[in-house]
Amino acid sequence: MRDLENKRRLDKKYQKSHKEEIKKQKHEYYLKNQEEIKNRVNNYRQEHLEEIKEKKKKYREEHKEEILEKKRIYRLENKDKVREGKKRHRLAYPEMKLASDIRYLTKLGFPNKLSPFAYRHALTAWSKTVKKLGHGLCLVCDNPATISHHIIHKAKYPGLSLNVNNGIPLCDPCHYDSHEWN
Numbered sequence: 001m002r003d004l005e006n007k008r009r010l011d012k013k014y015q016k017s018h019k020e021e022i023k024k025q026k027h028e029y030y031l032k033n034q035e036e037i038k039n040r041v042n043n044y045r046q047e048h049l050e051e052i053k054e055k056k057k058k059y060r061e062e063h064k065e066e067i068l069e070k071k072r073i074y075r076l077e078n079k080d081k082v083r084e085g086k087k088r089h090r091l092a093y094p095e096m097k098l099a100s101d102i103r104y105l106t107k108l109g110f111p112n113k114l115s116p117f118a119y120r121h122a123l124t125a126w127s128k129t130v131k132k133l134g135h136g137l138c139l140v141c142d143n144p145a146t147i148s149h150h151i152i153h154k155a156k157y158p159g160l161s162l163n164v165n166n167g168i169p170l171c172d173p174c175h176y177d178s179h180e181w182n
């Protein structure tokens, strides 16, 4: 027993003092046996699919706030990349975009007692009304308004999303500034 403990202690000491060397050796080993290692990892993944899924789910649940914050910072630091990525995704998967639009419009239409398609039309009419009430000008800079912006976020309070008092006309650059995520 004592010998084993001693051996372990020595091993640890050795590992500490030869850190870089061991790292290099491991890397070399990896390069030499890449295929085999990849296969082994893949096999393990296949065999433990459910277990891994559960672990990931648990991790996401336990670190929810942390993950959200990380995502928020990433979006802020990589605005162009995120926008390009979204565009690429929309073009490559129009069927997913359609399904997500319907889900979104259903969710927002429901509190307004409207089908997703009726809600989409109502939203367009709301937008036109808000612009007309603002004389077609951006409320911030007086340039021609291109968009009607919800003061109280429509995804959070869909029941207020068709109220004309909950909208202001904005131009593109001012609207851009109004959304932190953009």
Ligand SMILES: [Zn+2]
Binding pocket: 138, 139, 140, 141, 142, 143, 170, 171, 172, 173, 174, 175
């Ligand atoms: Zn403006």
